[in-house]
Amino acid sequence: MTKWVYGFGGGAAEGRALDIEILGGKGANLAEMCTLGLPVPPGLTIVAQACGEFLKAGRCLNDALKAEVMAGIARIEALTERRFGSNDRPLLLSIRSGARASMPGMMDTVLNLGLNDETVMGLAQDAGDERFAWDSYRRFIQMYGDVVMGLGHDLFEEILEDEKARFGREQEPEMTAAEWRSVVARYKDVIEEETGAPFPQAPDIQLWGAIGAVFSSWLNPRAATYRMLHTISEAWGTAVNVQAMVFGNLGNSSATGVAFTRNPSTGENRLFGEFLVNAQGEDVVAGIRTPQNITEAQRIASGSEKPSLEKLMPEAFAELSAICHRLEAHYRDMQDIEFTIERGRLWMLQTRTGKRTAKAALKIAVDMAQERLISRDDAVARIDPASLDQVLHTTIDPQARRTVIGSGLPASPGAATGEIVFSSEDAVRAQKEGRDVILVRVETSPEDIHGMSAAVGILTTRGGMTSHAAVVARGMGLPCVTGAGNLRVDLRNGLLIGGGLSLKAGEIITIDGSSGQAIKGAVPMLKPELSGDFAQIMEWADAARRMRVRTNADTPADARTARAFGAEGIGLCRTEHMFFEGERINVMREMILASDEAGRRAALGKLLPMQRSDFVELFSIMHGLPVTIRLLDPPLHEFLPKAEDEIAEVAAAMGLSPRELSERIDALHEFNPMLGHRGCRLAISYPEICEMQARAIFEAAVEAARQTGAAVVPEIMVPLVGLKAELDYVKACIDAVAREIIGAAGLSIDYLVGTMIELPRAALRAHVIAESADFFSFGTNDLTQTTFGISRDDAAQFLETYLRKGIIEKDPFVQIDYDGVGELIQIAAERGRRTKNALKLGICGEHGGDPTSIRFCEERGLDYVSCSPFRVPIARLAAAQAAITVPKVA
Ligand code: ADP
Ligand code: MG
Ligand code: MG
Secondary structure (H helix, E strand, O other), X not given: OOOOEEEEEOOEEOXXXXXXXXXXXXXHHHHHHHHOOOOOOOEEEEOOHHHHHHHHHOOOOOHHHHHHHHHHHHHHHHHHOOEEOOOOOEEOEEEEEEEOOOOOOOOOEEEXXXXXXXXXXXXXXXXXXXXXXHHHHHHHHHHHHHHHOOOOOHHHHHHHHHXXXXXXXXOHHHOOHHHHHHHHHHHHHHXXXXXXXXXXOOHHHHHHHHHHHHHHHHHOHHHHHHHHHOOOOHHHOEEEEEEEOOOOOOOOOOEEEEEEOOOOOOOOOOOEEXXXXXXXXXXXXXXXXXXXXXXXXXXXXXXXXXXXXXXXXXXXXXXXXXXXXXXXXXXXXXXXXXXXEEOOEEEEEEEEEOOOOHHHHHHHHHHHHHOOOOOHHHHHHHOOHHHHHHHHOOEEOOOOOOOEEEEOEEEEOOEEEEEEEOOHHHHHHHHHXXXXXXXXXXXXXXXXXXXXXXXXXXXXXXXXXXXXXXXHHHHHOOOEEEOOOOOEEEOOOOEEEEOOEEEEOOOEEEEEOOOOXXXXXXXXXXXXXXXXXXXXXXXXHHHHOOOEEEEEOOOHHHHHHHHHOOOXXXXXXXXXXHHOOOOHHHHHHHHHHOOOHHHHHHHHHHHHHHHHHHHHHHHHHHOOOOEEEEOOOOOHHHHOOOOHXXXXXXXHHHOOOHHHHHHHHHHHOOOOHHHOOOOHHHHHHOHHHHHHHHHHHHHHHHHHHHXXXXXXXXXXXXXXXXXXHHHHHHHHHHHHHHHHHHHHHOOOOOOEEEEEEOOHHHHHOHHHHOOOOOEEEEXXXXXXXXXXOOOHHHHHHHHHHHHHOOXXXXXXXXXXXXXXXXXXXXXXXXXXXXXXXXXXXXXXOHHHHOHXXXXXHHHOOOOEEEEOHHHHHHHHHHHHHHHHHOOOOO
């Protein structure tokens, strides 16, 4: 048999905090506070399960439920020594919603229920305060008329304003009993006019009307939107709390307020909140009067002249402080509470875990661990890794005013202000002149790398979260907004058009890569704070972590940033990025366009010292930490010019005619370059490329070891292997170069040769491939593409539809596909390790920085994750959380 109603009050309760799914958050915590012996007005909770039934029938058809509610009210009557509907000491009730997940302000509440033309007299007599009784009655009619009868708030507000003006009153507390009485009369008239029936006087009718309305508010559009945004299921329903009223509007020794047990924006360990004297709950939120501060410290800080609760009602304040301590000790977390003081007596009306900024979350977790309220692991587990973006990047001051001209996807976090430039060349030029620029493009391509790195932020009008601009910007730690479809780039006239404005090149804009906004002009910013609480949490996280965290770094700048963020090596160095810079692209093109091996070798000879010096620098920065270098991976035509004028320029430099060059480019054209001549296939076709890269790596290792005294262990990674024979061929080439250089240097240099696992065939044949590999690194970007048979560059268009239509829950390029790609990884890990116990396993796709995917890696026993530099702290934290919560395998 279902238990429909749970009672609470008088130091005991039938429910507890853990019953949140049955009683909703509010009901469960009211029960818990009762059990703790805190002063809570007695009440009852109708279980959330009743919600659906109510909504279907439109009223209560369930006799068992009705009987339980009436029995519960009888208990409230006994505890309060009042009677519901009686003229002698009438019991008034509040009817409050409360779902499993907190949905502040989304659903409805009715206060002061049980008042009518008779009980209002009884209330006045009992309290000895007529003004209070009529104030409560008008509040009740107004809320009931709005929430239950659906007449809207404004109808009543208009009358109230009118009456206030008529009586010459500025503030509501100035109104007399007679004046409130007049308001009540007009409220009742307007209800009768609007509905054709008088305001319901029978308390039972009022009660069931209000209960039904609170259940119905579960379906109101506000609540529905909130549920969608926070993935709350409609099936959960809301519970309903029926509770004895306590009165904050009973004269000047009464008050009502809300508080946080610690400051929710800074985390400071001090009570923080607001209250109003002689008022009821809704007044604080409604902003009718300016609320007062709870503590003196807060009052002084805010410059308010109105007395604090600490000064005004010292006894109630002391009790409130003590209760807050008690609640924190019990819940072991910062609480967000509601309270009311009735003639000096404190009542608790709600408690829940308080929302907080990322900065406050860090401070509170560290403080609580130091106060021994929670363990260090708890502190680590409490921080949302994604929220670190807020502390790692410059952000827009939340107080700042913004003139938003357009918006797109929050592709790479952080905010930046700069002049508009429309081309990479302009970006580079401006940077040389010391100016900050935002690179504004329809979309970006690999040729924009230099322009992107010269800019302080990127804004594109097309493209998704995994577009080129988004991926590269995240890698560089640059703020980026992509796909801002409501902005238009007019290249012909050099204008950025949006939000009714046309901005020229050189005008200042700000982009917010955390919200996706593009904003006119400069706005005040907040700088990141990397020491203090952040550093402390990171230290504790590192102590709890099992997996290593490396970084994907292609440049010395990336490597330095990543080291500063705590990277323990490089998990992926994409060597091709080294060939785009300055002079190098031309030598690279020379190599690609050479007609024979000799020509290629000549060009490679020029690339060798450049590549070697890059590696020396990377090895020195990493000072003995492992560095994984991937051999050239992209199809060669990516390095060739596309635009006509560029083709002419390159042709001239190479002593070819533009036609000859175009023909050569055409010859390299592929229909599906992603599945084409790339990865280890290049090294097999042109072993001299692999040779040059291996030479650069080993020569650099020798030199760095001599310079720094810390021996580097290069890990050379062969991309896109599907066959063991492919790996063997390339490995033979690497080993030959290694023997030669190490022999000549007379130094001992250890090195590993491994492969990326990014093709399903490689995963399935992992036991065979492992015979030749020292490590596997899961290239989950390509592995996702090849497993799903979709291209990341083209998938944005339909993945969005898939998400919207619920075909998939998450973008598989953002969060690893546990079931499919995940199973391939598991197969590869198991089979690989069966062949070679010590096989090192890592992941180097974009997933390496995604907390859910990192958890997957912990579950599968990988040795490390590798991610872009700015995600290293996020990965360290996520890896620690995974180690704390994932059950250890023996
Ligand atoms: P919400 O979920 O929107 O905060 P609540 O159910 O908490 O809604 O109630 C709204 C307001 O009414 C709050 O300010 C609360 O303090 C006040 N309130 C609720 N129940 C009572 C009660 N029994 N006595 C006095 N005030 C109450
Ligand atoms: Mg509330
Ligand atoms: Mg790949």
